[in-house]
Amino acid sequence: MxxxxxxxxxxxxxxxxxxxxxxxxxxxxxxxxxxxxxxxxxxxxxxxxxxxxxxxxxxxxxxxxxxxxxxxxxxxxxxxxxxxxxxxxxxxxxxxxxxxxxxxxxxxxxxxxxxxxxxxxxxxxxxxxxxxxxxxxxDVDSEKWQAYADARAWPLSMLYRREGAQLLEYERLVAEGFDQVMLVSRAEASLFRLRAPGSGHKIDYFNNGVDSEYFSPRHRLASPYAKAPVVALTGAMDYAPNIEAAIWFAERVMPSLRLQFPELQFQIVGSRPAYSVLALKRLPGVFVSGTVADIRPYLRHATVIVAPLHIGRGVQNKVLEAMAMQKTVVATPQALDGIGAVVGTEVLRAADAGEFVHHVARELAAPSELGVAARRRILRDYxxxxxxxxxxxxxxxxxxxxxxxxxxxxxxxxxxxxxxxxxxxxxxxxxxxxxxxxxx
CATH class of the missing domain: 3.40.50 (Rossmann fold)
Structure with a gap:
C-alpha cells in the first residue's frame, strides 16, 4: 500500500x-x-x-x-x-x-x-x-468570520473583520500552492472559485454523508422526554452559531408557539452548553440536556427538529442526521445552504421568527410526511x-x-x-x- x-x-x-x-x-x-x-x-x-x-x-x-x-x-x-x-x-x-x-x-x-x-x-x-x-x-472560513463581524459590535467586529480578510488572503495562497482544494459542497466550492478565481480549476468538493444504518428510525429507542410535543435543537452548545440559534429560538419563537401549544417543550440537546444557553432554562418550556450518550433518542422522539442558525458555512450535519432519522426539519436558509434537499417536500425553510412559528405550528397540529422524503434524499445522496x-x-x-x-x-x-x-x-x-x- x-x-x-x-x-x-x-x-x-x-x-x-x-x-x-x-x-x-x-x-x-x-x-x-x-x-x-x-x-x-x-x-x-x-x-x-x-x-x-x-x-x-x-x-x-x-x-x-x-x-x-x-x-x-x-x-x-x-x-x-x-x-x-x-x-x-x-x-x-x-x-x-x-x-x-x-x-x-x-x-x-x-x-x-x-x-x-x-x-x-x-x-x-x-x-x-x-x-x-x-x-x-x-468551508470557506473567511466568509464565516465576515458574518461574525456583521453580527457583532465594535471592537469584536473589527477583530473578526480583520480575521476574515487575512484568512481570505491565506486561503487564496493555499489554493495557489496546493495541487487540489476540496470543500464540503457544490455551493461552497462555487463560492471559493469566486473568491480565488486564479485557482478555480483546482477547486472541487465532496459531500458529507450520514451513517444511515445508525441514524435510522427503525431502531427501538426509549423516549428521553417526560412528555410531548417536543421541538428539538441539537449541536455542540459551546459553538457560537449554535448558542445564538438556541437563544434566538427560545426568546423569539417559543413564546408565540406556547400560546398555541401550552405544553410544548423546546429541548436544547448538545455538549458543553455555554452559560448563556444554560440560562435559558429559566424560560417556560425550555430544557437544556447537556452532553448525552446517544443523540438518536432525542431526534427519534422529537415532534419537529429545528435548525435556526443565522451564521454558518458548509453543511450542517445536525440537519442531515435529523433527515436520516426521518424527521421533519424546519431550518433557516443558512442551515440548509449546501444541502441538496427540496424545500417544501423534504425540508421546510424559515427565514424569520414568523415563518418558524407558522411551519412548526402546522407540523404540531397536523404532522406531514416530509420526514419520509427527507430520509429518501439521504439514502440517495448522502x-x-x-x-x-x-x-x-x-x-x-x-x-x-x-x-x-x-x-x-x-x-x-x-x-x-x-x-x-x-x-x-x-x-x-x-x-x-x-x-x-x-x-x-
Whole structure:
C-alpha cells in the first residue's frame, strides 16, 4: 500500500461534531487504501483516551495536546506577524518536526491537510521530493468570520473583520500552492472559485454523508422526554452559531408557539452548553440536556427538529442526521445552504421568527410526511462510501484496491459510537513545557 500523510486540525474521534465527523470518515476511508501517517491536535482532555486506539490503525501517528485558553492567547501573535490568528492557534514546532521527519523517512507520495491552518505544516514539493498536496478546506472560513463581524459590535467586529480578510488572503495562497482544494459542497466550492478565481480549476468538493444504518428510525429507542410535543435543537452548545440559534429560538419563537401549544417543550440537546444557553432554562418550556450518550433518542422522539442558525458555512450535519432519522426539519436558509434537499417536500425553510412559528405550528397540529422524503434524499445522496470516492479518485484510489486486513479508525460502537474508549497500548510523552503530547 502507498503511504499518505493526514493532518486534521483536531483528533478525528469521537465523531460528535461537524469537523470531527467529516475527518473521522475521511480517515476510515483512507485507512482502507493507504498506510496512513496521522498528525493532529487534541484540545479536549476527554479525547486523550482515543489517541492510542486511533494510532493502532495508522502506520505512524503524533498527537499534540493543546489547551484552548493558551491557544487563544498564542493566536494573538498573528496581530504582530500580520497573519490570520488561526495560524498561530494551530502552530506547533513539535508537530512540524514530526511532519518533516515523517516526510524524510517514509515514501509519502500524497498529503491531505484538513482545515486551512494545517496547510502551514506542508512544505513545498521541492523540500522533500515530489509530494501531492491536497487541502480539504471544508468551508470557506473567511466568509464565516465576515458574518461574525456583521453580527457583532465594535471592537469584536473589527477583530473578526480583520480575521476574515487575512484568512481570505491565506486561503487564496493555499489554493495557489496546493495541487487540489476540496470543500464540503457544490455551493461552497462555487463560492471559493469566486473568491480565488486564479485557482478555480483546482477547486472541487465532496459531500458529507450520514451513517444511515445508525441514524435510522427503525431502531427501538426509549423516549428521553417526560412528555410531548417536543421541538428539538441539537449541536455542540459551546459553538457560537449554535448558542445564538438556541437563544434566538427560545426568546423569539417559543413564546408565540406556547400560546398555541401550552405544553410544548423546546429541548436544547448538545455538549458543553455555554452559560448563556444554560440560562435559558429559566424560560417556560425550555430544557437544556447537556452532553448525552446517544443523540438518536432525542431526534427519534422529537415532534419537529429545528435548525435556526443565522451564521454558518458548509453543511450542517445536525440537519442531515435529523433527515436520516426521518424527521421533519424546519431550518433557516443558512442551515440548509449546501444541502441538496427540496424545500417544501423534504425540508421546510424559515427565514424569520414568523415563518418558524407558522411551519412548526402546522407540523404540531397536523404532522406531514416530509420526514419520509427527507430520509429518501439521504439514502440517495448522502452516503459516505459513495461521496468519498470523489476524494479517492483524486488520490489515485482504485476502489477494488483496498486492504480488508487494515485496522481502521474505531468503528461506531453499536450502543454508543460517540464515546467508545480507546485501547491502552501506546506510550505518552511530555514536552519541556509540561504540555502533554502523545507520540506513537
Amino acid at each position: 502507498r503511504d499518505l500523510l493526514f493532518l486534521p486540525h483536531r483528533i478525528p474521534y469521537p465523531p460528535n461534531k461537524g469537523d470531527k465527523i467529516r475527518a473521522y470518515h475521511v480517515l476510515r476511508y483512507l485507512q482502507r487504501h493507504f498506510r496512513v501517517h496521522l498528525g493532529t491536535f487534541i484540545d479536549c482532555a476527554e479525547d486523550l483516551r482515543y489517541a492510542e486506539h486511533l494510532a493502532a490503525g495508522c502506520a505512524s501517528s503524533y498527537f499534540v495536546r493543546t489547551h484552548p485558553r493558551w491557544a487563544r492567547l498564542s493566536s494573538l501573535r498573528g496581530l504582530v506577524t500580520d497573519e490570520p490568528l488561526s495560524l498561530p492557534y494551530f502552530r506547533s514546532a513539535r508537530l512540524q518536526r514530526w511532519v518533516n521527519r515523517t516526510l524524510d523517512t517514509h515514501a509519502i507520495g500524497a498529503a491531505l491537510a484538513f482545515s486551512g491552518p494545517m496547510a502551514q505544516y506542508l512544505p513545498s514539493a521541492t523540500e522533500h521530493g515530489p509530494l501531492m498536496r491536497v487541502m480539504d478546506l471544508v 452516503r459516505w462510501d459513495a461521496n468519498l470516492q470523489r476524494l479517492g479518485a483524486l488520490l489515485g484510489v482504485q476502489e477494488d484496491d483496498r486492504d480488508e486486513r487494515a485496522d481502521p479508525a474505531p468503528q461506531a460502537d453499536a450502543a454508543d459510537p460517540r464515546a467508545r474508549p480507546g485501547r491502552e497500548n501506546g506510550r505518552a510523552a511530555r514536552d519541556a513545557g509540561g504540555v502533554p503530547e502523545q507520540a506513537l
